[in-house]
Amino acid sequence: xNVLIIDDHPLYREGLxxxxxxxxxxxxxxxxxxxxxAEQAALKCAFDLVLLDMNLPGISRLEALHSVKRLxxxxxxxxxxxxxxxxxxxxxxxxxxxxxxxxxxxPDVTIHALRLAMARGVYLPPLAIRALNPPPGLQAPxxxxxxxxxxxxxxxxxxxxxxxxxxxxxxEGTVKAHLxxxxxxxxxxxxxxxxxxxxDLGLLG
Numbered sequence: 001x002n003v004l005i006i007d008d009h010p011l012y013r014e015g016l017x018x019x020x021x022x023x024x025x026x027x028x029x030x031x032x033x034x035x036x037x038a039e040q041a042a043l044k045c046a047f048d049l050v051l052l053d054m055n056l057p058g059i060s061r062l063e064a065l066h067s068v069k070r071l072x073x074x075x076x077x078x079x080x081x082x083x084x085x086x087x088x089x090x091x092x093x094x095x096x097x098x099x100x101x102x103x104x105x106x107p108d109v110t111i112h113a114l115r116l117a118m119a120r121g122v123y124l125p126p127l128a129i130r131a132l133n134p135p136p137g138l139q140a141p142x143x144x145x146x147x148x149x150x151x152x153x154x155x156x157x158x159x160x161x162x163x164x165x166x167x168x169x170x171x172e173g174t175v176k177a178h179l180x181x182x183x184x185x186x187x188x189x190x191x192x193x194x195x196x197x198x199x200d201l202g203l204l205g
Contacts, residue, residue, distance in 0.1 A: 001027045002045055006068065007053035007080070008033040012103070016051060016080075022111045023118075035059060035067050042071045049118060050077045054092070061088075062095055069096050076117040084127050099123030112180050119170075119177035121145065126184060142185035151178040155191060156198055 001024045005013050013031035020027045030045070032038050035056065041047075050072050054061035068077055076098035081088070089100045098117040101110055102125050113123035122145060144152065147168070154164040161179070165172040183189060186197045 001049070002047045003027055003029045004038060004041055004047045004050045004072075005029060005031040006033070006035065006038050006050065006056070006064075007031065008056055009053070012053070019107055019110060020114075022107070023114050035064055038068060039071060047072060047075050049114065050075055052077055052079050052097075054079055054081055055083075062091060065092060065095050065097060076120070078114065078117045078123070084125065086127060089124060089127075093122060093124070097122075100125060102127075112177075115173070116177040116181055119174040121148065121174075121177055121181050123181065124184070126187075144182065144185065148178050148182050148185075151175055152182050152194070152198060155179065155182075156195055 003020055005016050007013050007016070010031075010033075013033075017029045017031065020029050030041055030047075032041060033056075038050075050068060052065060052068050054064050056064050059067070065077070065079065077096070078099040078101060079092045079097045080101045080103055082103045084102045084104070092100050098120075099113055099122055101113050101123065105113070105125065116123045147170075150168055151164055154167060159167070161172050161175045165175045168175070179191075179194075183194055186194055186201075188194045188197050
């Protein structure tokens with residue numbers, strides 16, 4: 001697996017490289033500090049995942065994301081940022097990013113988020129989920145992707161991950177990644193809690 005990190009802080013790049021060993025022990029990681037350097041890297045290697053710090057010198061945040069998305073059209077691009085403004089998260093996701101990970105995020109959560117992105121899901125930090133979805137007391141359902149909604153419906157039918165994977169034609173690991181995103185959105189930590197919360201919200205289809 002080839003991963004590209006675009007961040008102008010060498011120490012943070014090195015920290016991410018170490019963290020990525022938890023995602024894939026055989027991961028080959030290249031770190032660059034500029035979008036122009038990413039352009040050169042794109043000519044030499046195909047990448048399976050791109051991590052982008054949007055606060056790069058000499059280029060606006062969304063311009064950096066748009067440029068990187070053009071370079072790596074079929075590759076998940078995940079934004080990492082010291083900022084946690086929900087409005088920025090929405091702009092980033094609307095621009096086609098596969099996730100937004102605050103730099104303060106716990107390493108284990110970061111690994112889960114990257115696995116979700118690799119499974120073609122979209123990771124939103126809890127702060128953004130709370131901002132984009134009303135409080136539980138309003139009984140308003142969170143916004144799920146089509147695949148996440150399909151996984152949730154099969155979970156509500158009591159089907160195990162292996163069966164869900166077979167019925168949806170996806171890998172079991174991908175099912176786990178989607179379930180993790182569903183748990184995050186519902187504010188729960190287990191299948192049973194997810195079922196209770198989803199039923200409370202009237203999500204049983």
